[in-house]
Amino acid sequence: MGYLTVEKTALMSSLMEELDRTELGSIRNTVGQLFSVLNNPNVSAGDLTRIIEIDPPLVVKILSRANSAYYGGQKQIKTIQDSIVRLGLNEIREIVIAQKIFKFFTVGDSVGSYSGMKLWKHSIAVALMTKYIFNHQFGNVNKHVYTAGLLHDIGIIIENQFFEDKFRNVLALFSQLKKNLNEIEEMILGFTHADIGAYLAEKWGLPDSLLDAIAFHHNPSQSEYINRAMLLSLNLADQLAHHAKMGFADSKSNEASLNASIEEMGIRKETLTTIIQQVKKEINELENQGLI
Numbered sequence: 001m002g003y004l005t006v007e008k009t010a011l012m013s014s015l016m017e018e019l020d021r022t023e024l025g026s027i028r029n030t031v032g033q034l035f036s037v038l039n040n041p042n043v044s045a046g047d048l049t050r051i052i053e054i055d056p057p058l059v060v061k062i063l064s065r066a067n068s069a070y071y072g073g074q075k076q077i078k079t080i081q082d083s084i085v086r087l088g089l090n091e092i093r094e095i096v097i098a099q100k101i102f103k104f105f106t107v108g109d110s111v112g113s114y115s116g117m118k119l120w121k122h123s124i125a126v127a128l129m130t131k132y133i134f135n136h137q138f139g140n141v142n143k144h145v146y147t148a149g150l151l152h153d154i155g156i157i158i159e160n161q162f163f164e165d166k167f168r169n170v171l172a173l174f175s176q177l178k179k180n181l182n183e184i185e186e187m188i189l190g191f192t193h194a195d196i197g198a199y200l201a202e203k204w205g206l207p208d209s210l211l212d213a214i215a216f217h218h219n220p221s222q223s224e225y226i227n228r229a230m231l232l233s234l235n236l237a238d239q240l241a242h243h244a245k246m247g248f249a250d251s252k253s254n255e256a257s258l259n260a261s262i263e264e265m266g267i268r269k270e271t272l273t274t275i276i277q278q279v280k281k282e283i284n285e286l287e288n289q290g291l292i
């Protein structure tokens, strides 16, 4: 694929073949909540979406199914809402029943500044902030943008689940050194979470613009800009989440880079402050509802 060097692709494909398990486990809270909602005969697509759209592994599975060869030739599906329409409630029910649960997300296990729960909160915060920044700057309600934010660090979830021992080594060094996660991943794994995330996203059949978002969320200027406005919104949201200490931060907060991104986006700092407050409020509400 165009995103990666031949060497990296070969390395990742040999590792994934060996493991032969490319199904990401989900988060217990979400799947438990979904079971009770799915048992309600009057369940609406809106009720389902609200719970599914905060669970990155489940979003991946559903998008992957909606874009599978079975529906080949049809328009690429980029949102959970459209996936539910295409697949129907029975198929969604089957996916949820078959969904594995991965304990690392819920046991509160942490290494340095990382825990699955903190990464989860970071993913939701970035999803919401990407949506609000994009909507504010481009005047467009685009649910696809939210999905890009939610999945941008899916590669970290992959490393956590498929390469746990090496991932723990990565985290141990990350807490000791003044380097970003990317640099340490390159040293220990030979690839970054952006690389492995984009690699598997392609295998799973996710839309190209999501691959682009996952591959280049740290360095948008290197992308092919399938959706430039989305990628710049996502990159700014990611930096803001690090700056505001919302969940796990895979990069050290960098004031100069943040200011450059704010300037490039042409957004006022007051607007960003309001967006951060709004996102914090929504995350609190999700916590109060027991969803995260």
Ligand SMILES: [Fe+2]
Pocket: 152, 153, 193, 217, 218, 250
């Ligand atoms: Fe990242």
